Amino acid sequence: MTKADLVKIISENTGIIRKDVAVVVDALLYAIKDSMAKGNHIEIRGFGTFKLKTRKPRVGRNPKTDQKVPVPARTVPTFKFSREFKNAVVNVKTK
Template sequence: MTKSELIAELAAANPHLLGRDVELIVQTIFDEISTALSRGDRVELRGFGAFIVKKRDARTGRNPRTGDTVSVEEKTVPFFKAGKELRERVNQRASRQRRAAPSVAAKT
């Protein structure tokens, strides 16, 4: 789902809100998460997950095109850890899809 699809679905689910208001709400949420992460803060959305910043140490890597070794500097990267409820919902859906799909072995 893209950001514009998210905005469209939220606007459709909340007809009492103007489309531009829904867009502003979504953008504000994303901006606040980005601002908190840039400060090094953790953002936790109960039942959904947590956004944190992780530190990656400097290392020696390889240029995939040439194979030459290159030094990669230390950096911080955003990281998302799914919450328990989200993991369970995703796993339930995946298991339902596996059960609903016909087995390849059964066809042979």
Template sequence: MTDVGTLTRADLAEALHREVGLSRADSATIVEQILTEMCESLSRGENVKISGFGTFVLRDKGERVGRNPKTGVEVPIAPRRVLTFRASQMMRDRIVAAPVA
């Protein structure tokens, strides 16, 4: 991993190269293709579910009134689409069981 606590595209490609034995270029291409397909599916409004990992879910949030915490002035918040991630039970179990660094 390049940064402590951060997994990058390069890290994923390197792991694919190491574990599967593909060339570094082919590994990087596969990682890019997977991420591109995920992004395109989400942009079409589809959810992305990766079994044993989790689900990326799109939610439409309606317009609402917010408040500036500093001034207390009410401001309208426009409707928008947000992306959320819900970890699978298997992922949650692995995270809970992982030692704290």
């Protein structure tokens, strides 16, 4: 599903025109990115939590030369689905 598909579904379900729905979806995504860029986490009950995690430094390996390469610590965004969300989709079959 793409963002355009999401906008279409929301528009059909709410009766709000697609242009307005697209503005709201874009604003939501921007707010999530902006908040996480400031170091905040976002919890949407019944859906999941966006958090930042710090990965420890480690020693990696260049697959071409087999040379060891230091990989510095870094912060990465993560998402954890809520238990309610997981339970809702656990019995859905994939194609």
